[in-house]
Amino acid sequence: MSGLKELKNRIGSVKSTQKITKAKQMVAAAKLRRAQEAAEASKPYASRMANVVANLTASMGDGSGGPKLLAGSGSDKVHLLVVMTAERGLCGGFNSNTAKAARLKIEELKADGKEVKIITVGKKGREVLKHAYADLFIDHVDLSEAKDKYTPFAIGLGHDLTARFENGEFDVATLVFSEFKNVLTQTPVAKQLIPAEAPDDAETIDLGGAIYAYEPSEPEILEALLPRYLNTQILSAMLENAAGEQAASMTAMDNATRNAGELIDGLTLKYNRARQAQITKELIEIISGAEAL
Amino acid sequence: MADKLHFSLVSPARELFSGDVDHVIAPGSDGEFGVLVNHAPFMTTLKNGVVRVEDNGETTMRLFVRGGFADVTPAGLTILAEEAVNLDSVSVESVQKEYDEAHRALLAEGKDANPALEEQVSYLEDLKAALVN
Numbered sequence: 001m002s003g004l005k006e007l008k009n010r011i012g013s014v015k016s017t018q019k020i021t022k023a024k025q026m027v028a029a030a031k032l033r034r035a036q037e038a039a040e041a042s043k044p045y046a047s048r049m050a051n052v053v054a055n056l057t058a059s060m061g062d063g064s065g066g067p068k069l070l071a072g073s074g075s076d077k078v079h080l081l082v083v084m085t086a087e088r089g090l091c092g093g094f095n096s097n098t099a100k101a102a103r104l105k106i107e108e109l110k111a112d113g114k115e116v117k118i119i120t121v122g123k124k125g126r127e128v129l130k131h132a133y134a135d136l137f138i139d140h141v142d143l144s145e146a147k148d149k150y151t152p153f154a155i156g157l158g159h160d161l162t163a164r165f166e167n168g169e170f171d172v173a174t175l176v177f178s179e180f181k182n183v184l185t186q187t188p189v190a191k192q193l194i195p196a197e198a199p200d201d202a203e204t205i206d207l208g209g210a211i212y213a214y215e216p217s218e219p220e221i222l223e224a225l226l227p228r229y230l231n232t233q234i235l236s237a238m239l240e241n242a243a244g245e246q247a248a249s250m251t252a253m254d255n256a257t258r259n260a261g262e263l264i265d266g267l268t269l270k271y272n273r274a275r276q277a278q279i280t281k282e283l284i285e286i287i288s289g290a291e292a293l
Numbered sequence: 294m295a296d297k298l299h300f301s302l303v304s305p306a307r308e309l310f311s312g313d314v315d316h317v318i319a320p321g322s323d324g325e326f327g328v329l330v331n332h333a334p335f336m337t338t339l340k341n342g343v344v345r346v347e348d349n350g351e352t353t354m355r356l357f358v359r360g361g362f363a364d365v366t367p368a369g370l371t372i373l374a375e376e377a378v379n380l381d382s383v384s385v386e387s388v389q390k391e392y393d394e395a396h397r398a399l400l401a402e403g404k405d406a407n408p409a410l411e412e413q414v415s416y417l418e419d420l421k422a423a424l425v426n
Contacts, residue, residue: 041306041307042305044301044303044308044311045303045304045306045307045308045373046305048301048303048364048371048373049373051371052336052364052371055364055366056336151305211334212334212335212336213333213334213336214335214337215323215336215337215338216322216323216337216338220338221336221337221338225362228375232305
């Protein structure tokens with residue numbers, strides 16, 4: 001009898017787990033739609049901005065003599081890694097993939113003899129990296145209060161990075177985050193923030209030999225543009241990360257729901273078998289009892 | 294209608310406008326300027342102000358931008374605004390209310406205490422002025 005009861009209890013507990021994972025999946029699906037829309041809405045601005053930066057840098061030559069954010073500090077000894085992950089778990093390999101990419105990057109930089117500093121964004125990445133690199137942490141950005149409003153956080157982090165760079169705290173800043181390819185794939189990527197780099201896929205427009213006119217002067221425009229470019233890059237990374245987190249969470253919860261379903265089927269089969277065996281046994285006992293009389 | 298200017302206005306939140314128009318007047322930081330088709334390559338920073346879009350001889354749209362950049366290339370005009378609102382979609386009352394709140398908060402904190410808030414107040418002031426006109 002105890003075997004039957006145990007099975008029944010297990011089926012019950014797996015069923016309630018399945019209910020939870022199913023609810024989490026639906027929540028993630030709803031959040032994903034919003035996060036994806038936000039990420040896509042910010043794309044035109046980010047890509048136009050990248051084009052403008054590409055145009056400007058192309059017309060400036062090698063960028064030397066320009067603002068430090070573009071030209072760099074003239075050295076590359078101290079690297080700052082900004083590792084961006086989610087605030088919550090239950091999203092499959094999302095956080096650990098990003099952390100792994102960060103770890104590879106850190107080891108690579110260390111092997112090259114560079115000094116590495118880390119700023120973490122999002123709690124989960126910090127937890128993973130804490131074991132090996134706690135001494136490299138210099139700051140942390142908590143996004144748990146962000147609630148889909150990432151702009152102030154992006155601007156804050158951008159200002160912070162600029163200030164640290166001007167204080168000479170680092171030479172090169174790289175952002176590690178998850179690129180949102182589609183709902184099924186999010187790939188961790190490393191993107192150099194400082195010195196500013198125009199992306200390879202930015203369109204440079206052929207001016208047909210004409211010369212750009214700048215108002216006010218070119219350095220002044222660059223001075224105003226580069227911090228904004230930095231903020232924009234951080235913001236779009238945050239938005240992509242948010243969308244990626246929800247997508248990963250949805251996929252993970254979908255898998256969990258399916259696994260729970262399989263488990264329930266298996267257990268139900270076992271339960272029914274045990275129940276039938278019990279009935280058969282009881283029948284045999286009654287019949288042989290009757291025959292003996 | 295090949296001789297039209299391709300104009301797009303984007304803010305970090307979204308793309309507000311993208312299309313072909315005749316004439317765009319924008320508030321450059323060194324003065325207001327107009328852009329017609331085949332304008333020479335030109336780039337400028339913007340100050341808070343109204344971007345006017347003209348098509349077929351009449352003003353079709355007025356947008357208020359909060360700083361940003363204008364980039365004129367042979368491909369057209371791109372305005373990257375920090376923030377932008379279509380003046381037809383906001384009411385004087387709601388801006389007035391927002392302005393009052395920000396102004397009160399600024400007075401409460403004292404002057405120079407919060408540059409970001411100060412900037413917000415001056416932005417709302419400019420926006421209000423643009424709405425009234």
